[in-house]
Amino acid sequence: MKRLVTILALVLLAACKQEAPTAPAGKGPPPPPPYQMRAEAPAGDRLAAGRDGKALFENHCGSCHLAGGMGTNLLTKQQMMAGQPPEKGLLANRTDMSPDYVKAVVRQGKMAMPPQTRVDITDAELDSVASYLGKAK
């Protein structure tokens, strides 16, 4: 079973790899996959409340947790082992996390993920991200 999940996860990885659209001939290279081309950090004071949680998540967490990122790859494997569909490897698709759970994992770390400092993501930014990801209220 585990071998099967690994293979499926690799297939998914390969799928993520191919997600980058192919450009028409002569029009230049296609854009990189999401985790390698995050949106810029939203403007504004990093200590201020109420900034866009989705944009903050994509910028601060995206290099691991957008499609193709290391965190997504490992979580995809874990989620599939738990009987969930592979798309649950993307945190944005999860509905089982509360805002407090998101904050705890970010600050304390979990498995391969190290704790994040308040320079990596400020408390105000984490509040916004936790509201965005924490769909289980």
Add this chain to the structure above:
Amino acid sequence: MKLTLPPRISPQQFDVALQAFAGVVGKDWVMSTDADRDAYADVYAPGSAEQWPASAAVAPASAEEVQAIVRLANQHKTPLWPVARGKNLGYGTAAPRMAGSVVLDLGRMNKVLELDPKLAYCVVEPGVGFFDLYEHIQREKAPLWLSVPGNAWGSVIGNALEHGIGYTPYGLHARNLCGIEAVLPDGDIVRTGMGAMKGNASWHLFPMGYGPTWDLAFTQSNFGVVTRAGIWLQPAPEASLELVFDIPEAEDIRWVVDTITPMKISGLIEQNVFIPSWLGKMVLLGQRKDFWDKPSAIPDWRVQELLKEHKLGYWQVALRLYGEESVIKAKAEIIKAAMKKNLDVPPQENWWRTGDPISAFDITMGIPSAVPLQLSDWIGGRGAHMGFSPVVPATGAHVLDQMKRSRRIIDSFDVDFYASFTINGRFANNVNLLIFDRDQPQQIATMKKLFNALIDESAKAGYAEYRTHLGWMDRVMDTFDFNDHALRRFNEKVKDALDPNGIIAPGKQGVWPAAFRDQAKEGRA
């Protein structure tokens, strides 16, 4: 993590120092809760992270704020441990060598100050990560490529300062540094090379200067805090060809190195050639327990079975050529002919041309990724890794000699052998990866003893590590023993002259300031 104060500082003095820092950066950027200390701990520590505890962290936003913090640190005798982004995973992460140091986190200084597509360089602050710079280059549509390490989560400057390595023609990252701005331990600020002249347009182009050249003196160093640097970048090539050779036997590394090195030295091969052993591929196919379910090292017979089952050679050489297609084709013929003398099977050939997609996982094409860190999952649990990384001359005889020594020692501890060699010119970096579970005390104890044995035995044979974890910085410095450790005495003379209070990174790479030399025995793994 509980508070560990800097040596000889009372709780009251510490509070006063933190308040003074807050006066510069604002109270939100002085971080001193237990959770903050945890976040700056070494999450991959071999053993308790509390062996290398930070007391707090302070995060300035500009070189001027760094100067002010350094002056206050002198005034309050509070040592600082500068980190660029603090992602030095496997070597200590953001944690300080000396317990109680305040982490000077430069992560907020994250501006790309200049990007010159014609002369192919950029000027960046220490908080700029590989992902940030890559994305900036893409947005600017600049025809430039990065050289990235296996973990691209970290800082471009930080990795270069730590002598990090990549796998492109620009893979010796410290060699890409050109023109540095640094805050000295007394709070003064200096620009190296041509930048010492106001308005000099060659600052980030001419790699030396007038008089002594200091850029590399700020690498793996505690002589100052680098606040910006010029970094040379690779012009995007028109085309690229990957030649993938599977090398069947472990001992074949001898002829492989003797074949590739002359072509690397002559310039025919420009990239740093990474030669990983079979385990590098296996970690992507599953977890260790899927292939070997015992705690003992995977035995040779099982390794041979796995190689056959997964159609892998013991080594894989994925050589990459860059440039104009006609030149690449001519070079490829020379390389194929050279390899054919020892290997009948022709290489797999993978062409890339401008406009083609680039594999998101290909670190030989300057694409940042943290995916290689997935190897931590190989043994499950809270996986961590350390690398024993000696430098050896790039000849088959030296490489084989070092491989046999490492293998004998690692086998004697019943640990899996996972070696790689990267041919960087006249030398090769050998990395022996040791993967362990942070929650298995016996595994950690074994790794520590093994690491000591590797350092000591390799030193006896004349090989030294190029970079190491906090807990071995002194042990490795001890191996540099010419003229009764003259290098350490020289470093410490310079350190004491520049930093009489010893406030910048005491103990970094085994260089201790007089003010804290009594602490050198602590924090050894």
